Amino acid sequence: MLNEKNKSLLNEMRFYIQSHFSVSDTKASEILMELEDHLLTAQQEGKSFEQVFGQDPKSFCNEIIQELPATSKWEQIKIIAPIVPLLLMWRFLYGFSGELTISLYENIVYLVLSLALFYVLFIILRAGSFSSKRNSFWMMYGLGTFVLLVYVGFFLLSGRILPASPSLVLHDGAAYMTAIVSLVVILYSLFGSLLNKKR
Amino acid sequence: MFTQMVRGVLEGCLLAVIGEEETYGYEIMEKLASSGFVFAREGSIYPLLLRLEKEGTIASTQRPSPSGPNRKYYHLTLKGEQQLQLFRENWNELSQSVNNIMDRNYRKEDDA
Numbered sequence: 001m002l003n004e005k006n007k008s009l010l011n012e013m014r015f016y017i018q019s020h021f022s023v024s025d026t027k028a029s030e031i032l033m034e035l036e037d038h039l040l041t042a043q044q045e046g047k048s049f050e051q052v053f054g055q056d057p058k059s060f061c062n063e064i065i066q067e068l069p070a071t072s073k074w075e076q077i078k079i080i081a082p083i084v085p086l087l088l089m090w091r092f093l094y095g096f097s098g099e100l101t102i103s104l105y106e107n108i109v110y111l112v113l114s115l116a117l118f119y120v121l122f123i124i125l126r127a128g129s130f131s132s133k134r135n136s137f138w139m140m141y142g143l144g145t146f147v148l149l150v151y152v153g154f155f156l157l158s159g160r161i162l163p164a165s166p167s168l169v170l171h172d173g174a175a176y177m178t179a180i181v182s183l184v185v186i187l188y189s190l191f192g193s194l195l196n197k198k199r
Numbered sequence: 200m201f202t203q204m205v206r207g208v209l210e211g212c213l214l215a216v217i218g219e220e221e222t223y224g225y226e227i228m229e230k231l232a233s234s235g236f237v238f239a240r241e242g243s244i245y246p247l248l249l250r251l252e253k254e255g256t257i258a259s260t261q262r263p264s265p266s267g268p269n270r271k272y273y274h275l276t277l278k279g280e281q282q283l284q285l286f287r288e289n290w291n292e293l294s295q296s297v298n299n300i301m302d303r304n305y306r307k308e309d310d311a
Contacts, residue, residue, distance in 0.1 A: 027249075030261075030271065031245060031249060033268050033269060033271070034223075034224050034245065034270075034271050035242065035245065036268050037223075037224070037225070037264060037267075037268050037269075037270055038224050038225050038228075038241070038242065038245075040267065040268075041225045042225070042241065047241075050240075051240065051241060052240060052241045052242050053240055053241075053242045054239060054240035054242070060240065060242055063246040064245060064246055064249065066246070067246045067249035067250050067253065068249060069253060
């Protein structure tokens with residue numbers, strides 16, 4: 001088992017390397033597995049994290065990223081694609097109220113905005129990797145508020161700016177069914193991996 | 200220039216170590232260190248291993264390790280063996296030339 005310091009620094013490296021969507025995820029996982037194995041053996045022999053990865057782990061990670069093969073556009077789409085239905089489906093939970101209105105333009109803008117936010121968040125979090133805990137805490141707090149404000153702003157303004165039609169309105173049974181299916185899909189995507197592990 | 204030279208030499212030595220027998224990252228580093236290579240950080244071999252694998256001079260297989268995570272064992276490909284042979288020849292030639300010059304300088308200093 002890695003000690004606390006090694007584990008947390010390795011996790012930082014993991015996030016930093018894997019948040020570069022331009023590199024192959026399979027190869028990135030492979031090299032991270034090797035680095036973990038190396039660090040574990042080094043730790044057992046009484047060596048420090050710095051002896052293995054140097055004083056500046058960020059620059060070490062950059063060297064690794066430079067040598068990792070680039071990912072194909074198809075692979076990038078495969079990573080992002082599952083997020084799209086999830087982003088939409090939690091909005092369909094509103095169907096539990098008995099009436100669900102799905103407005104085309106509002107949903108398109110919402111999707112584009114969410115994906116853009118997602119991308120910006122990753123870039124900011126990546127830039128903040130390897131900073132001290134205190135900075136990270138304030139950064140998370142700031143980012144959380146920022147995301148919240150963007151969404152609140154969007155929902156307040158979208159009704160006024162964007163045309164309401166074309167839109168799909170579902171009542172009673174149809175609305176409940178849509179909401180239930182959405183809930184199942186969301187829960188499965190969140191906890192499905194746990195179920196698979198138990199089996 | 201010095202860094203580039205060391206990197207080239209290190210690549211050749213990595214091929215030689217992997218050519219001896221199938222081996223993994225930590226063991227490669229230990230073998231290089233026991234031969235006198237000094238590492239500012241041990242992890243430096245990994246970007247090189249990635250590059251060699253990308254170029255197709257080495258290949259790997261994954262097997263469970265006693266420490267837990269899977270371990271990647273490297274071996275030379277045919278291209279790697281040819282590359283190693285080429286490095287040996289070049290190195291012999293280069294080291295001989297360098298030694299000749301260094302010896303001549305050394306003798307001159309002695310005479311003076």
